[in-house]
Structure formats: C-alpha cells, structure tokens
Amino acid sequence: MDGRRISANPRPCSVRRVVAKKRRRGGVDGFVHSVKKLQRREICSKRYRAFSMSDAQERFRNICLQEEYDTHDPKGHCPTVLPFLRKRSKIIEIVAAHDIVFALAQSGICAAFSRDTNQRICFLNVSPDEVIRSLFYNKNNDSIITVSVYASDNFSSLKCRTTRIEYIKRGKPDAGFALFESESLKWPGFVEFDDVNGKVLTYSAQDSVYKVFDLKNYTMLYSISDQNVQEIKISPGIMLLIFAKGSGHVPLKILSIEDGTVLQSFNHPIHRNKKVDFIEQFNEKLLVKQENENLQIRDVRNSELTEVSKTDFMTPSAFIFLYENQLFLTFRNRTVAVWNFRGELVTSFEDHLLWHPDCNTNNIYITSDQDLIISYCKADSDGPLSEEKCGSINVSNILTGKCLAKIRADNCLSVEDDCGSSSSSSSSSRGSKKRVKASRIRSTPAEALEDITALYYDEERYEIYTGNQHGLVHVWSN
Numbered sequence: 001m002d003g004r005r006i007s008a009n010p011r012p013c014s015v016r017r018v019v020a021k022k023r024r025r026g027g028v029d030g031f032v033h034s035v036k037k038l039q040r041r042e043i044c045s046k047r048y049r050a051f052s053m054s055d056a057q058e059r060f061r062n063i064c065l066q067e068e069y070d071t072h073d074p075k076g077h078c079p080t081v082l083p084f085l086r087k088r089s090k091i092i093e094i095v096a097a098h099d100i101v102f103a104l105a106q107s108g109i110c111a112a113f114s115r116d117t118n119q120r121i122c123f124l125n126v127s128p129d130e131v132i133r134s135l136f137y138n139k140n141n142d143s144i145i146t147v148s149v150y151a152s153d154n155f156s157s158l159k160c161r162t163t164r165i166e167y168i169k170r171g172k173p174d175a176g177f178a179l180f181e182s183e184s185l186k187w188p189g190f191v192e193f194d195d196v197n198g199k200v201l202t203y204s205a206q207d208s209v210y211k212v213f214d215l216k217n218y219t220m221l222y223s224i225s226d227q228n229v230q231e232i233k234i235s236p237g238i239m240l241l242i243f244a245k246g247s248g249h250v251p252l253k254i255l256s257i258e259d260g261t262v263l264q265s266f267n268h269p270i271h272r273n274k275k276v277d278f279i280e281q282f283n284e285k286l287l288v289k290q291e292n293e294n295l296q297i298r299d300v301r302n303s304e305l306t307e308v309s310k311t312d313f314m315t316p317s318a319f320i321f322l323y324e325n326q327l328f329l330t331f332r333n334r335t336v337a338v339w340n341f342r343g344e345l346v347t348s349f350e351d352h353l354l355w356h357p358d359c360n361t362n363n364i365y366i367t368s369d370q371d372l373i374i375s376y377c378k379a380d381s382d383g384p385l386s387e388e389k390c391g392s393i394n395v396s397n398i399l400t401g402k403c404l405a406k407i408r409a410d411n412c413l414s415v416e417d418d419c420g421s422s423s424s425s426s427s428s429s430r431g432s433k434k435r436v437k438a439s440r441i442r443s444t445p446a447e448a449l450e451d452i453t454a455l456y457y458d459e460e461r462y463e464i465y466t467g468n469q470h471g472l473v474h475v476w477s478n
Contacts, residue, residue, distance in 0.1 A: 056372060059462060059478070060395050060405030065448055066463075067118055067475035068441045071103050071111040082129055082151055085109045091467020093362055094456035095144070097137045098165050101465055102144060103454075103473045108132050110146065112168050113473065115461065118440075124163070126174040131155060136193045140216040144168060145179070147191060158185035162218075179218055183211065194234050196323070197257045201232065212260065222260040233281045236323055238263065240281035248272045250279070252286070254300065264300060277315040282328065285341045289315055297343055308343035318361060322370045322398070329366075329373070329398070333357070336373065338398060351403040353378045355391040355452070365457040366398075373398050374464065376452045379408050390449040393464060393476065407464075407476060409446035441474075448474040 072088040089107040096102070099115040102124070108131030110124040124144070125132060129151035136145040143162045149155040163176030184206040185191060192201040193215065200213040210224040210232060224232075224241070233240040234257065243251040249267040256263055268288060270276060275291040286298040295308040316330035327346060330337050334354040338347035355376045356363055363376040372395055379392040393407040454467035464476040 056395060056397070056404045060407070062478040063393075063405070063407050063464070063476050064478065065441060065443070065445050065474055066477045068443055068448075069101065069103065069111075069113045069118075069120065069473040069475075071105050071109060071471045071473065073123075082108075082131070085125070085131070088471045090451075090469040091454045091471060091473060093135055094454045094465050094467055094473065095135045095137050096456055096458045096461075096465060097139075097144065098142070098169075099461070100165065100168060101456075101473060101475075102135055102137075103465075103467055104132055104135055105471050108148075110135065112173070114169070115463075115475075121168060122171045122173050124168075124173045126161075133158070138162065138193075138215060139195070140198060142166075143176070145193070156186050158189065158191055160191060180213070192234070194257075196236050197234065199234075199257060201234065203232075212257070221258075224255075224260065231279075233279070235281050235283055235321075238281070238283075240279075240286075242279055245270065245272075245276075250276070252279075254281070266300070266303075268298065280319060282321050282341070283323075283326075289313075291315075295343065297341055306341075306343050312345070313339075313343065317358065320361075320364075320366060322366075325370050325399075327398075331364075334378075336375075338401070347399060347401040349373075349396050349401040349403070351377075351406070352394050352396050352401075362454045363452060365455055367457065368459060371398055372396065372404070374455065374457050376455055376466070377406075379449075390446050391452060392449065393452075393455070393466070407449070409444075409449050443472065443474065448472075 071091065073086070085107050087107055089105045091103050092106045093104040094101065100121065101113045101115060102110060103113070104110045108125070110132045112121045112124060113119065114121050124146055127150065130148050131150070132146050132148045134147045136147070138145055141164070143164045145160055145162045148159050148161070149157065150159065160179040161176050162179055163173055167173065167175040180191065180200075180202055183189075183202050184204045185202065186205060189203050189205045194201065195215070198215040199221075200215055200218070202211045202213070203209075204211070208225065208227045210229070212221045212223070213219060214221055228243045229241050230244055231242040233242070237257055239255045239257050241253040241255060243253070246267065249269050251267050252265070253262055254264040255261060268286065270288070271290055271293065274293060277289040277291055278287070280287040284299055284301050286300055288296045288298065292310060294310050295313040297306040297308070298304070314332060316332040318331040320329040322328060327338055327340055330339060331354070334357055336349050336352055336354065337345060340346050352373070352375060354363070355378055365374040366372070367374070374393065374395050376391050377394040379390060390409055394403055395405040396403050448466065448468070451469040452466045453469060456465045457463070458465065462477065465473060466476065467473050
C-alpha cells in the first residue's frame with residue numbers, strides 16, 4: 001500500500017485515516033492520481049450471528065444485477081465546477097446508510113442515490129472547487145462526514161464537514177456544518193475516524209499536536225504534544241504511541257483512549273540496522289516485524305514473547321483485526337489468511353484470490369458478525385490471470401475458509417427491462433434462469449463485473465453495491 005501515510009502497517013479495520021498529501025507536479029491529473037486513502041469498517045460481535053453457513057449460501061444463491069447508477073453528469077452539476085470534476089472517473093468508495101448509497105469517484109465528485117426511488121438525490125460537493133477525498137458515516141448522530149480539499153487552497157489542507165442524512169434525503173447537502181475548523185490539517189497532517197471507540201484523531205503537522213475528539217458531539221477531549229511521536233495506532237480502549245527509534249529499541253506508550261492517561265511505558269528491543277516493517281497493537285498483544293526477521297508477538301501485560309518464523313509469516317500488505325474473535329486477517333500477493341495471536345495459521349481460503357494485487361481494501365467487506373468476507377476476486381483462480389476479462393464477487397466463511405457463494409457473469413441471473421428484452425446477452429440463452437425486471441440497466445452482468453474498484457455490502461437490505469472504472473454503481477440483490 002505504497003504512498004499511504006502508514007505504508008506497510010495499515011490501520012485496524014475499524015479505523016479510517018485520511019492524509020493531507022502533497023500535490024504532485026504535472027497538474028490536476030497528477031493530484032488526482034496521488035489521492036490515497038484507507039477505508040476501514042467497524043468490526044464488532046453480536047450475541048446471535050445473522051449468518052450461518054446455510055443462511056449465507058441461500059442469501060447469495062440467486063443474486064442478480066438489479067440496478068445501475070451513474071455518478072457522471074455530462075452537463076455538469078454546476079457550470080463553474082472544476083473541469084476534471086466533470087470527467088468520468090472510477091469509483092473509489094461506496095457507503096450506504098438508510099437506503100441511500102453514496103458513491104465517491106476518484107475525481108472528487110460524490111453522488112447520493114436513493115434506493116427507494118432509484119434516482120440520484122444530489123451531489124455532496126457544495127462548492128465548485130471542492131474535491132472530496134473520503135466519506136465516513138457517523139452512526140452516532142446519523143450523519144455523513146466528507147473530507148475535502150479545495151482548489152482555492154491549492155488542494156493542500158483537509159476540511160471536514162458533517163451533514164445529517166435527513167438533509168441529504170431532502171437534497172440539501174449544504175445544510176451541514178464544518179468540523180475541526182481550528183485545526184491546521186496541511187500535509188502531513190491527517191484526520192482519522194475511529195468508529196469502535198467513538199473518537200476522531202487529528203494531527204496538525206504545523207505544531208506537531210495530536211488531538212482526540214468525541215465522535216458523538218465533536219468535543220475536543222485532550223491533546224498530545226510530543227515531536228518524538230512517530231505514529232499512533234488505535235485499538236479498542238487504548239492508543240499505542242510509537243516514538244523515534246533509540247539505540248537498539250523503540251520506545252512505546254499505551255494510553256487510555258478516553259482521557260489520554262498513560263497506562264504503560266516500555267522499550268521494545270529491535271535490530272538497530274534493520275527496517276521495521278510494522279508495529280501493531282491489538283488489545284494486549286503487540287506485533288512487531290522487522291525486515292527478514294521473525295514476527296514477534298509480545299503480551300504487554302507480562303512481557304511474554306512469541307516468535308513466528310519469517311518463512312511462515314511474511315510481511316503482509318494489509319491487516320484486518322477481528323476484535324471479538326481474537327484473530328486477524330493478513331493480505332499478501334492477492335491471498336487472504338487468518339491467524340491467531342499464538343502465531344498459528346487458522347484459515348487458508350479455498351477460493352478467494354483477490355483481483356487487485358495491491359489489496360485494495362475498498363474491494364473487501366467484512367460483515368459485522370465477523371463470519372463472512374466479501375471480496376472482488378479472480379473469477380477462476382486456476383486459470384491464467386491475463387486471460388480473465390472480468391472477476392467475481394466471492395463470499396467466504398472466515399473461520400473455515402470455505403467459499404459459500406460466487407457471483408460470476410455466467411451464474412448470476414439475467415435481467416430484463418420493461419420491454420421484456422434481456423439485458424444480459426451472456427445469460428439470455430439459458431431459459432431456465434429466472435428473469436427479474438429492472439428499469440435502466442445498460443450493463444450486462446459481465447460488464448458490471450469488469451474492473452470493479454469499490455465494493456460495499458448493505459447488511460440491512462442484503463444488497464451488494466459495486467463501483468467500476470466508468471463511474472457506474474451496480475446493485476446486486478436477490
């Protein structure tokens with residue numbers, strides 16, 4: 001995940017960090033392609049799991065392409081908008097809340113669509129020079145937070161705005177208000193939303209100050225001012241402060257996320273001349289990996305140390321922590337694996353070869369019950385990668401690795417328009433397939449499964465939303 005604020009050690013899956021990047025030379029296109037962001041979704045447990053294996057198989061068995069939305073407005077939603085906002089570009093983020101689907105394109109344009117009317121409600125860009133970088137749904141106050149940069153500021157500072165969902169439904173995205181206006185979020189500053197703890201972390205590089213805000217009412221709780229802090233990692237209830245390396249060790253502090261109280265301070269020994277691949281905190285477990293060294297898992301309560309051979313555990317490109325299951329997922333070379341904190345491999349997935357080699361986490365969704373992973377994958381993991389034109393949406397059980405369902409161009413239901421003609425040429429010859437009426441789908445299932453760049457699963461409506469390179473959003477449902 002090169003070029004991101006935290007390169008080899010992404011955030012826990014419940015945390016999203018947006019970084020103020022430097023603008024690359026080469027004009028607007030250079031800036032657009034330099035946009036990097038990391039999306040994580042809340043992982044929590046429920047007493048009664050919504051999905052058993054059979055439930056999941058049944059739920060995804062008759063999936064079909066139900067609807068298509070387009071974020072591109074050929075006329076331009078505002079005549080004075082920045083030129084590159086009027087260009088068609090790929091979807092990089094999808095968020096759904098209360099029957100509204102939000103789709104953010106790489107250009108910086110963001111559109112809201114109603115699942116009730118299947119119409120575009122509005123664009124969230126409220127200023128002609130606004131480029132939206134990321135979205136966050138704040139369930140604490142039922143609002144959508146946009147993180148943006150502006151041409152008038154040379155795209156150098158992050159600005160946050162919150163808008164209640166009820167205003168979006170009325171087509172009034174400008175009815176929200178600005179957040180963290182006192183903070184200077186110029187590069188390398190950032191803002192990070194932590195849904196599990198209900199907190200927001202900001203970093204002002206101008207004065208080297210981290211601040212923690214309450215996600216419910218945006219009240220500032222406390223600040224951390226220390227120029228030696230190199231990184232902050234968030235886990236349930238705590239924060240890990242990583243300081244500049246000393247001679248043969250790295251100083252660490254564990255703080256209470258609620259009030260910033262220091263709970264523990266210690267030094268972790270490291271090889272002084274070797275690169276640190278990552279340092280991660282998961283509850284009481286500290287994970288440290290250096291280049292060409294074994295993975296070290298340290299229990300910070302009693303300093304008990306477990307090592308995993310470097311040949312068994314190679315540095316992943318991303319992590320996703322499953323907090324209640326006491327497990328974590330690793331992503332490396334398009335493959336996914338499940339580990340426990342004894343350093344043991346728990347699950348290898350039987351058929352879950354990811355499409356994107358860089359582990360684009362926008363194409364991965366973990367259900368809130370921690371039992372399913374839904375990803376955009378290679379349609380045939382046994383076939384030559386270069387010969388495949390479109391991928392598949394795979395649903396797998398996290399604890400067993402079993403593939404429960406696969407949405408492919410040759411097995412999803414064909415769709416008819418109101419005139420009764422099939423919109424899926426690849427499926428029209430199979431008369432046994434059930435046909436479902438739809439209104440304005442121009443893509444065939446095969447086309448909708450090409451170049452998927454964002455994926456989201458709505459656990460209330462049981463629908464999958466995918467976005468592609470052309471700025472189109474597709475709804476998959478049974």
